[in-house]
Amino acid sequence: MSGKKIGVLGCGMIAELGHLPALKHVAGISLHAVYDVNWNRALEMQSRFRIPHAFPTEKAFWESDIDAVVICTPAPFHLANVLQAAQYGKHVLCEKPLAMNEADILRMMKVMEDAGLMLLTGFTYRFSGSARAIHRLVRSGAIGEVRGLRLNYLWNLHGKWSWNENGERIASPLRVGRMLEGGPMVDCGVHQIDLARWWLGSEVEWQRGIGVWVEDYQAPDHLYLHMGHSCGAHTMVEISFSYNATSREPRTHFQYELIGSDGVIRYNREEHSFELRNSHGTQWLAWHPEKNFAGMHGEFVHALSTGDLRDMPTAKDGLLATRIARLATEEAIRDRERTSQDHPSTMARAANTVTSEVTSPLDLEEPADLPPSMLSALFERTKQ
Ligand SMILES: NC(=O)c1ccc[n+]([C@@H]2O[C@H](COP(=O)([O-])OP(=O)(O)OC[C@H]3O[C@@H](n4cnc5c(N)ncnc54)[C@H](O)[C@@H]3O)[C@@H](O)[C@H]2O)c1
CATH class of the missing domain: 3.30.360.10 (Dihydrodipicolinate Reductase; domain 2)
Incomplete structure (x- = not known):
């Protein structure tokens, strides 16, 4: 299969119901690898969507030859995930919300820009x-x-x-x-x-x-x-x-x-x-x-x-x-x-x-x- 090699980081609900089925069927994309801290979950998604690689360590995932990563972990992990993507030279499509606070988002934007990489937000409603x-x-x-x-x-x-x-x-x-x-x-x-x-x-x-x-x-x-x-x-x-x-x-x-x-x-x-x-x-x-x-x-x-x-x-x-x-x-x-007046506050x-x-x-x-x-x-x- 040819096309841009995409890896999915985090194999929870939105990966299973949204990203993985879509990535399987979009022309020009090769769904190449998955990683999840929950190894069994990564294996389950690999088998369900017939994905070439499920990596047991995050390092192996980042060192693989994927061109870009779709980040589907919970929001508190997005900053650390994007910092890794920048270090390993991978473009990013990140689920919303981008991070837990503005300083983290600005840091994510800076590291990706400095690395010459794209950081995009998964606002999927725009594409309906x-x-x-x-x-x-x-x-x-x-x-x-x-x-x-x-x-x-x-x-x-x-x-x-x-x-x-x-x-x-x-x-x-x-x-x-x-x-x-x-x-x-x-x-x-x-x-x-x-x-x-x-x-x-x-x-x-x-x-x-x-x-x-x-x-x-x-x-x-x-x-x-x-x-x-x-x-x-x-x-x-x-x-x-x-x-x-x-x-x-x-x-x-x-x-x-x-x-x-x-x-x-x-x-x-x-x-x-x-x-x-x-x-x-x-x-x-x-x-x-x-x-x-x-x-x-x-x-x-x-x-x-x-x-x-x-x-x-x-x-x-x-x-x-x-x-x-x-x-x-x-x-x-x-x-x-x-x-x-005369009514108790919600607190x-x-x-x-x-x-x-x-x-x-x-x-x-x-x-x-x-x-x-x-x-x-x-x-x-x-x-x-
Ligand atoms: N666009 C949408 O319509 C939509 C809908 C639901 C959720 N989301 C977003 O998607 C993201 C994930 O939500 P979800 O509902 O799939 O969550 P989830 O809890 O179902 O799945 C998260 C997965 O990430 C894994 N994980 C946690 N930390 C990790 C790490 N450091 N590295 C690798 N894997 C890790 C967990 O084991 C789990 O499998 C959130 O940002 C959420 O807001 C978007």
Whole structure:
């Protein structure tokens, strides 16, 4: 098999369900090697996807003749992974969020730039056929001048609970991990932030994050983010990990709406609907799932072969989305103690009611007026 030799570092859920199947089928790519700290997991993926090499040590993986690596480890490991990639001369496509804090992302960007290597961000939503159609429609003026975006993703992150090997109900480790890494805006909302910047071709000039605490982690598990773009448009992102988190029959809500001076574009994942309504009438557009890993890797191999990034999300795109998401989360936490008159604040309510379900050692211990660097400090602590 010929083509660019790609290695995948980290063989967990997103590697199995997203990257590995896509990398197997994209022209010009040879899925060459995998590595995971969990050796059995690496062997399982090697066998499932018929990959030539699974390496037992990370050193052997880096010393192999792969041209580029797709980093699919949890976010706290991304910095160390990228430093290794730079040392061994491998281009990188890194899963989001790029790293745990801005200083780490800037360091990653510097080492890769100094080594003359590409560092790209895995914003796979950009490559959905529907997201690409929105990009074209906005540019063609199909809804006139775009004034407002409403981007919602409400889901339960696979639920509040899981069960251990003894059949006992425990707090979902996936949920605890993602909440300690920054919560839903940092984990998922970065995709929506990236789409808004990309669709509008316009940077965010101001922002405001507002939180809702359904559970009592330090970060809010349901957030609203308002962003003002330099073009004058406004974006509202609403993201939740707690929507139906305890429901027996959960439902999700995933929608994009773009409101312009001549009409609306509306995409709804659950309804499989995608429509354009303007002064000319209504067009029902081809609906596609919100993610497209094969499309992303097609562009990745084009970038590797030609050096032309086209719409490939750069490290700067990853940096900006992460910066906005973390700031929104910090703003929400800072303002958590604001009370409505005669109603207890969310923290006071939690202090009175939540004892056995506290899932973070930091819950209820932090002062209300947390400095902006607080989340960074928290992320540092989770790395240890
Ligand atoms: N783009 C998307 O739609 C999407 C969806 C889910 C997750 N993600 C992102 O993908 C990344 C991985 O998420 P996941 O859900 O697959 O996690 P996961 O926990 O299921 O898998 C991570 C894997 O990495 C391995 N690992 C951990 N540290 C390692 C190291 N130092 N070296 C090698 N392997 C190591 C683990 O053993 C595990 O197999 C995260 O950054 C996450 O935010 C992206």
